[in-house]
Amino acid sequence: MSTPLVLTYVGFLIMAAVAICGGLIAVSARNLIRAALGLILSFVGVAGLYFVLEAEFIAVVQILVYVGAISILVLFAVMLTRGLMRRDLSAQNSQWIAALVVALVLFSALLLVATGTNWKVAETKIAGDLIPKLGEQLMTTYLLPFEAVSLLLLAALVGAIVIARE
Amino acid sequence: MDILNNLFVSLYVWVADLLHGLLGGLGLAKDAEAALVSAIMVLLVITVILLWMVLMVLILIWLERKNAARLQDRVGPNRVGPWGLLQPVADTIKMFIKEDIVPANADKFVHTLAPMVAMMPAVLAFAVIPWGKGMQPVDINIGVLWIVAVASIGTIGVFIGGYGSNNKYSLLGGMRAVAQMVSYEIPQVLTMVPIVLMVGSMSLVKINEAQSGWFGLQWFIFAVPVGPIAFVVYYLSALAEVGRTPFDLPEGESEIVAGYMTEYSGMKWGLFYLAEYFNFFIVCTIAATLFLGGWNGPILPPYVWFILKVYGLILLGMWIRMTWPRFRVDQLMNLAWKVLVPIALVNIVLAGLGLPIFKTIGF
Numbered sequence: 001m002s003t004p005l006v007l008t009y010v011g012f013l014i015m016a017a018v019a020i021c022g023g024l025i026a027v028s029a030r031n032l033i034r035a036a037l038g039l040i041l042s043f044v045g046v047a048g049l050y051f052v053l054e055a056e057f058i059a060v061v062q063i064l065v066y067v068g069a070i071s072i073l074v075l076f077a078v079m080l081t082r083g084l085m086r087r088d089l090s091a092q093n094s095q096w097i098a099a100l101v102v103a104l105v106l107f108s109a110l111l112l113v114a115t116g117t118n119w120k121v122a123e124t125k126i127a128g129d130l131i132p133k134l135g136e137q138l139m140t141t142y143l144l145p146f147e148a149v150s151l152l153l154l155a156a157l158v159g160a161i162v163i164a165r166e
Numbered sequence: 167m168d169i170l171n172n173l174f175v176s177l178y179v180w181v182a183d184l185l186h187g188l189l190g191g192l193g194l195a196k197d198a199e200a201a202l203v204s205a206i207m208v209l210l211v212i213t214v215i216l217l218w219m220v221l222m223v224l225i226l227i228w229l230e231r232k233n234a235a236r237l238q239d240r241v242g243p244n245r246v247g248p249w250g251l252l253q254p255v256a257d258t259i260k261m262f263i264k265e266d267i268v269p270a271n272a273d274k275f276v277h278t279l280a281p282m283v284a285m286m287p288a289v290l291a292f293a294v295i296p297w298g299k300g301m302q303p304v305d306i307n308i309g310v311l312w313i314v315a316v317a318s319i320g321t322i323g324v325f326i327g328g329y330g331s332n333n334k335y336s337l338l339g340g341m342r343a344v345a346q347m348v349s350y351e352i353p354q355v356l357t358m359v360p361i362v363l364m365v366g367s368m369s370l371v372k373i374n375e376a377q378s379g380w381f382g383l384q385w386f387i388f389a390v391p392v393g394p395i396a397f398v399v400y401y402l403s404a405l406a407e408v409g410r411t412p413f414d415l416p417e418g419e420s421e422i423v424a425g426y427m428t429e430y431s432g433m434k435w436g437l438f439y440l441a442e443y444f445n446f447f448i449v450c451t452i453a454a455t456l457f458l459g460g461w462n463g464p465i466l467p468p469y470v471w472f473i474l475k476v477y478g479l480i481l482l483g484m485w486i487r488m489t490w491p492r493f494r495v496d497q498l499m500n501l502a503w504k505v506l507v508p509i510a511l512v513n514i515v516l517a518g519l520g521l522p523i524f525k526t527i528g529f
Contacts, residue, residue: 033276033329040322060308060315068318068351072344075325079341129307129367 011052019045030088032078040071057131171467175300182207211303215292223443224254230484237488264432269332272429276330281430281437284323288444290316295451296370298461298469309370310362313452314355317407320445321347324416324426327438331429339425342495343409343416349502350406350413356510357400360392360517361456364524374460382471385459389524392517397457399510404449405483406502408442412490415498450479 022045025038043066050059138146169176185203192199228243228251235242243250268274294309296302306312321344328340362368364386365376377385386393406413417425427438454460454475461468493501517524 031273033273033326037276037279037326056306057308057311060311064311064315064318068315068321069348072318072321072325072348075322075329076341076344079329079337129369131308131368132366 008052012049015045015048015052017045018042018048021045032081033075036071036074036078039074040067043067043071057134171299173467174298174469178207178211181210215303216289219292219444219447220440222447223440224258226443226447226480227254227257229480230487233481233484234488237485258436261433261436266432266434267429269429272332273330276326277429278330278434280323280327280330280426281434281441282323284320284327284441285437285444286323287316287318287320288441288448290319291448294370295448296374296455296460296472298467298472299374301461301469302371305369305371307367307369310358310368310373310456313370313448314351314358317445317448318347318351320441323441327430328426331426333429335422335424335428336426338422339416339428342422343426346409346413346415346498346502347407349499350403350506353399353502353506353510354403354407356507356514357396357403358456359514360396361386363514363517363521364389364392370455370460373455374462377459378462382459382462382464385457385462387457387459392513392520392524393457395509395513395516397453399506399513400457401453401479401482403502403506404453405486406498408445408449410442410446410483411487412493413498414492415495420492446480446483447476450476450483453479 019042022038022040022042026035026042027038029035029038043062047059047062047067050056050062182203185206186199189199189202231253232242232250234240243253246252246256268277291313293304294302294306294312296305324343324347325340328336328338328343331337361373365373367373367376387397409416415425417427422428427435430438451472454472458475458479459471460475461472463471463474466474
């Protein structure tokens with residue numbers, strides 16, 4: 001392997017480790033805030049993976065949306081729960097066997113898809129600034145999915161307001 | 167003149183050449199030597215920028231106190247050094263030797279983690295700031311988005327600081343901080359959109375280059391009416407985002423002791439304090455880059471122009487801080503959601519409609 005490729009590989013390993021460690025903390029921590037912090041670490045790891053894959057735009061958006069916004073919402077929601085300072089909360093409830101089965105099935109399904117798919121890799125790197133191209137594609141070829149997502153978010157927004165008013 | 171304009175760039179090249187000369191004697195392979203030199207240069211740049219920023223903060227603290235004193239008809243610090251110039255240095259030493267107190271029932275790990283997380287966005291944002299022509303540590307094509315994204319991490323630091331102290335005032339301060347930062351982030355980001363529309367790029371260097379016309383005076387703030395509106399909305403929401411008076415509700419010493427910093431002492435408190443000034447400095451550099459032409463200006467070297475603009479904005483912020491009383495919580499939220507966000511949205515529409523006109527006059 002050439003030097004840059006080795007570096008990419010090392011970067012991938014580090015970031016994957018960060019993401020997995022974060023995930024493990026999130027499911028095993030006995031304190032809700034620490035679990036949420038683990039989740040944030042996991043998001044950061046995923047953003048790092050995008051950086052390693054040279055998808056800077058998606059990486060930064062991952063930080064902006066997941067680390068900056070969604071995790072804040074999670075923390076806020078946790079803040080409104082009881083037993084905030086307790087450090088002996090159990091991570092399991094009575095349905096842990098069912099959860100384990102579902103998680104294993106989902107994981108193996110994802111693994112099958114990930115290893116079974118023939119991922120297409122572009123031969124040449126796209127030259128120049130990618131963001132204008134991305135914007136153009138969203139406004140032309142992928143306009144319908146783009147608008148559908150907007151509609152979905154709008155529906156979620158209206159729903160949240162309706163629930164909050166009651 | 168040319169030497170002065172490129173002073174720091176030439177210095178960088180000179181140091182890199184020097185390193186090449188020194189390492190040449192080791193008999194390394196060509197690409198290994200290049201990699202080693204670039205790694206050392208990266209570390210050097212990081213060190214220089216961090217030291218420079220700490221120096222800036224020391225100056226800012228002195229300036230803030232002197233300014234406050236001037237505006238309130240006092241003398242201000244005048245005992246340590248000439249005109250009290252060494253006062254921040256004395257304060258720093260005091261902070262280092264203070265006892266670090268952690269409340270007995272606090273979540274100690276999170277309590278320690280919070281100041282570090284609060285420092286993170288400031289330090290990460292330095293990576294993309296263009297200090298002068300060719301003087302940006304990294305030029306990424308999503309510079310603007312990078313700044314916004316890393317700034318959002320700071321909220322987590324403040325929030326877990328409020329939680330980790332296990333103190334009601336801390337928690338209240340943390341809650342206030344999150345509500346405020348999340349609200350004001352929106353108009354702040356929306357005001358960046360017109361600039362990105364006009365430049366057609368999110369790179370801070372490209373934004374600088376786009377403002378180089380008219381003998382270096384083609385700043386986006388002169389793109390009437392979009393530029394001035396965007397600048398005012400950005401500056402107000404940036405002041406709120408970094409939590410300076412009149413938007414200092416997260417601290418609100420007359421209501422909730424010191425907010426999320428209540429239980430912090432010694433250098434942990436110092437880190438929060440440092441992060442606050444770092445963030446203030448950064449929002450001023452971003453405002454200078456986006457709206458005031460960044461390094462562009464006639465006659466003077468680029469980096470001098472940049473620092474002058476940044477300090478102008480900082481002095482403006484200090485002036486506002488000293489002359490306005492603190493907002494109430496409901497007033498704060500009204501300002502963000504009912505005033506700044508609608509103005510910013512209308513401004514984006516104006517920018518979109520006026521884009522052909524702006525293009526013909528050179529923007």
